[in-house]
Amino acid sequence: MYVMKEILTAWQWDGPVSEPVPYGEGHINQTYAITVTSEQGAKRYILQKINTNTFKDPAGLMENVCGITDFLREKAKQRGADPARATLHVVPTKEEKPYYQAADGSCWRVYDFVEDTVCLQQVQSAEDFYQSAVAFGNFQHQLADYPAHTLHETIPHFHDTPKRFVDFQRAVAEDRMGRAAQVQREIELVRAREAEYHVMVDLLAAGKLPLRVTHNDTKLNNILFDKTTGEGLCVIDLDTVMPGLAANDFGDSIRFGANHCAEDEADLSKVNFSMELFEIYTKGFLQAAGETFTPLEKQTLPWGAKLMTMECGMRFLADYLEGDHYFHINYETQNLNRARTQFKLTADMERNWDAMQKVIEKYC
Structure with missing residues (x-):
């Protein structure tokens, strides 16, 4: 069984990290919200365990994700949009990797949390x-x-x-x-x-x-x-x-x-x-x-x-x-x-x- 403490130490944080809290309604990956408190204030992140039963090549998957998000971020800058809100941002590990593979083989990644947004489960209008x-x-x-x-x-x-x-x-x-x-x-x-x-x-x-x-x-x-x-x-x-x-x-x-x-x-x-x-x-x-x-x-x-x-x-x-x-x-x-x-x-x-x-x- 993976240990959250080991997982979280794979990234460089600016301060103490909160206990991960289950987040969202996704069924494939396990998703958590975490909060890091520093002198600048509190900042939230998304921590996800990649479902390697569904996605058997996490390295290839993350190469896709990083390639796409880097590309979209540059496009956002070019058109004057806020790149932090135009696409997801993968937070690299201490070793500058896009994901971390734990001792038990589980694979984890971190995204910046996009604040002041909402995810709709069904069409309301x-x-x-x-x-x-x-x-x-x-x-x-x-x-x-x-x-x-x-x-x-x-x-x-x-x-x-x-x-x-x-x-x-x-x-x-x-x-x-x-x-x-x-x-x-x-x-x-x-x-x-x-x-x-x-x-x-x-x-x-x-x-x-x-x-x-x-x-x-x-x-x-x-x-x-x-x-x-x-x-x-x-x-x-x-x-x-x-x-x-x-x-x-x-x-x-x-x-x-x-x-x-x-x-x-x-x-x-x-x-x-x-x-x-x-x-x-x-x-x-x-x-x-x-x-x-x-x-x-x-x-x-x-x-x-x-x-x-x-x-x-x-x-x-x-x-x-x-x-x-x-x-x-x-x-x-x-x-x-x-x-x-x-x-x-x-x-x-x-x-x-x-x-x-x-x-x-x-x-x-």
Whole structure:
């Protein structure tokens, strides 16, 4: 078991360090807030234990994080923004390393605490969703000239939809829990769209879409908002930053935010894709991105929304078939309910496909 005292002595502090206090609502890494008291006053930091079960190459991960944040900090300076609030800042150890590996093998890092910010767990207003779109669109804009090919793939095949489908087919074939017979409708729904899962990766392979720096977890709660103005300031949770497709980042935000239902809503009549929220997000994302994207990238944004939603649905359903080992559940059919909400949202998108394309054209 790691000892906090050993962990904390890996950094050079300006004064006494408080006992670490659990912080935030993240599920992957263990996160704590600490306070250092010096003659200049109290200063807070974020201490995190990196989940090396999920992220098996912490050195590569931290190389990504430091490269991206250093780059964003320089961009902030160039445009006259406050670099301390525009991106995260990794505090190096005494040995000038971006993280510390303890005697028990656990890996730890420290960030400066970004004061006077708030993290929202769900969309509370249309303005929140718009500001999140601006933040992620600006993230793309600022990193447009970052060499995406130099990034480490921290979770291989993370948004490789054809690979996710292969994994899904294996889960159906193995049927470890004997549940497949009861969900044949859902299984066939996933299989019926097999040809579509290759659309984006085929365009990438053909050189028609560029490889971008992508966040890969573009949910509302991965943005720090200014506590006073409500402005989306800083994109956080950079562990999944990898080379990828811009449409996937756009699509994951739409999947998560362009509806008013709970993720595991059992009453599918309450699950509806919101064209109003889709337009609000599209407007903010494309305005902030400026001239970053090619015409074809913009045209494929609805595909990003549909494929990220289907991919998530098949992952929930595969986990249900395999015994709910990946996604945490509070009751037996939660992953099945989650899958069904994603499939309902996908069907809604298909019904609104022409309208979605018109919205994209409106803001191009």
